[in-house]
Amino acid sequence: MSTQLQTLPHRHVITLPTEPSAVRTARERAEQALVEWGIGLRHPTVDPALLILAELVTNSVRHAAVLSPTVTVIYAAGPDCLALAVHDRHPYQPPLYGTVTDTGTRAGGLATVMELTLALGGTAVVRGDADGGGKSIWITLPL
Secondary structure, three states: OOOOHHHOOEEEEEEEEOOOHHHHHHHHHHHHHHHHOOOOOOOOOHHHHHHHHHHHHHHHHHHOOOOOOEEEEEEEEEOOEEEEEEEEOOOOOOOOOOEEOOOOOEEOOOHHHHHHHHHOOOEEEEEEOOOOOOEEEEEEEEO
């Protein structure tokens, strides 16, 4: 996907405490933003995108809270693209692409996120903070 995230006309950023309630809040705010931007909640990309978002925030809550008291969620959209990112201040950068097991399933590395992202023709990337103290996981999906 060649869309430059900086050129997307719609953007919303929220910072939440890294606790379980952040998952529900992030999802609800995403739904509100999508509706405000004219992206219907019945669009075929929306349900998988919300599941991806919930999984990423859940991972930050479970694995990063010890070093990251907050998690920042970014939503952005344009006419043909939806992007979302989850940022925390834990330095570990998880592998997005796990190995495939003998049964043909993906093992490790945010398997659900990657299965959904790839099935939708999207992209995923982990971007480390300049100081090495945190990271963002960016997902970009076609609309």
